[in-house]
Amino acid sequence: MTSDESTELNPRERAEFEALPRERMPGRLLEERTVRSLRARGLLKRHSWTGVRVPWLAAGLAASLALFASGVAVGQWLGSSTVANSLATAQQETAMQAAAAVQRAGSAYVTALMAFAAISDSTGDGAYMQGREAALNALYAAAYEMVQIDPTDPVAVTIREGLEQARLRWRQPSDTAIQRVVWF
Amino acid sequence: MLDGDEKAFRTLYRRHTPRLYQFTLRILAGREHDAEDVVQETWIRATEKLDRFRWESGLGTWLAGIALNLCRALFRRQDEKWLELREDLTVPVNGAEGLQRIDLESALSRLPPGYRTVLVLHDVEGFTHEEIGRRLEVSANTSKSQLFHARRALRKLLTPSGHRGART
Numbered sequence: 001m002t003s004d005e006s007t008e009l010n011p012r013e014r015a016e017f018e019a020l021p022r023e024r025m026p027g028r029l030l031e032e033r034t035v036r037s038l039r040a041r042g043l044l045k046r047h048s049w050t051g052v053r054v055p056w057l058a059a060g061l062a063a064s065l066a067l068f069a070s071g072v073a074v075g076q077w078l079g080s081s082t083v084a085n086s087l088a089t090a091q092q093e094t095a096m097q098a099a100a101a102v103q104r105a106g107s108a109y110v111t112a113l114m115a116f117a118a119i120s121d122s123t124g125d126g127a128y129m130q131g132r133e134a135a136l137n138a139l140y141a142a143a144y145e146m147v148q149i150d151p152t153d154p155v156a157v158t159i160r161e162g163l164e165q166a167r168l169r170w171r172q173p174s175d176t177a178i179q180r181v182v183w184f
Numbered sequence: 185m186l187d188g189d190e191k192a193f194r195t196l197y198r199r200h201t202p203r204l205y206q207f208t209l210r211i212l213a214g215r216e217h218d219a220e221d222v223v224q225e226t227w228i229r230a231t232e233k234l235d236r237f238r239w240e241s242g243l244g245t246w247l248a249g250i251a252l253n254l255c256r257a258l259f260r261r262q263d264e265k266w267l268e269l270r271e272d273l274t275v276p277v278n279g280a281e282g283l284q285r286i287d288l289e290s291a292l293s294r295l296p297p298g299y300r301t302v303l304v305l306h307d308v309e310g311f312t313h314e315e316i317g318r319r320l321e322v323s324a325n326t327s328k329s330q331l332f333h334a335r336r337a338l339r340k341l342l343t344p345s346g347h348r349g350a351r352t
């Protein structure tokens with residue numbers, strides 16, 4: 001760009017303009033953000049689930065919730081900070097890393113629940129109650145987050161409401177020791 | 185066309201967004217956050233009005249038109265007279281950077297919005313002055329004047345000796 005007085009671009013200037021990039025990818029979360037906005041306005045429908053029965057869908061979602069919640073609860077209950085640290089880190093990283101952290105946490109929870117189920121018969125009643133409430137609270141916290149992700153999802157809302165009722169039934173006035181356990 | 189089909193939307197989004205985003209980002213002088221907001225709002229408005237879209241013009245061109253209107257609204261909020269010609273306008277150049285040559289993209293981002301918009305539309309995107317006039321709701325002559333001043337300001341920015349500020 002040197003021809004100061006000319007109003008027209010010289011060949012070099014034209015070449016510089018032509019060399020400018022014409023495409024650039026925005027942050028990859030923008031697509032999801034846009035899709036969510038369009039869904040919220042009723043302009044987009046969700047992916048078609050034709051052929052997938054609602055009970056299977058609910059079961060799948062429940063399993064996903066359990067996977068997520070398990071990791072959180074067991075991490076807290078066993079006094080290990082590994083899972084919580086992973087989740088905290090995930091919040092600052094990419095969606096893919098966060099999803100991987102959810103998967104790890106879920107696997108850890110399910111594994112721990114299996115171990116808990118196996119040994120719960122031989123432990124005292126207080127420990128059993130404590131473990132069960134921890135698991136239930138984690139499940140509820142996960143359901144709550146799933147509803148935050150998509151408040152219009154009827155399956156997530158139903159699960160959360162069911163867990164709310166279950167927690168109310170589970171918590172009794174005499175269970176003060178239990179209520180000190182895990183809250184999110 | 186979309187009929188609320190998310191998969192179809194994502195296909196369109198992935199095909200057209202890179203160009204739309206680059207265009208918007210350039211008009212908004214590299215402000216990524218604003219550019220992403222504009223791109224998102226562009227897709228929302230386009231989806232709302234898709235049944236009114238006449239397919240004789242390209243979808244990309246139509247999207248760019250919507251994005252440009254959103255950018256204009258953004259400029260207007262900052263300065264009602266953003267597109268007026270200002271003969272005494274000084275283009276700011278940082279002292280240290282003024283001593284060395286800056287690249288074309290940086291120089292474009294330092295132009296006032298009115299100059300930058302016309303320059304991008306004409307010299308980068310290839311619109312005619314009549315088309316620019318229609319899009320910006322000004323006359324073709326105003327577009328020509330803006331382009332003249334914009335090119336002059338740009339040349340001063342791209343010349344190392346122009347570090348005291350490009351006066352147009």
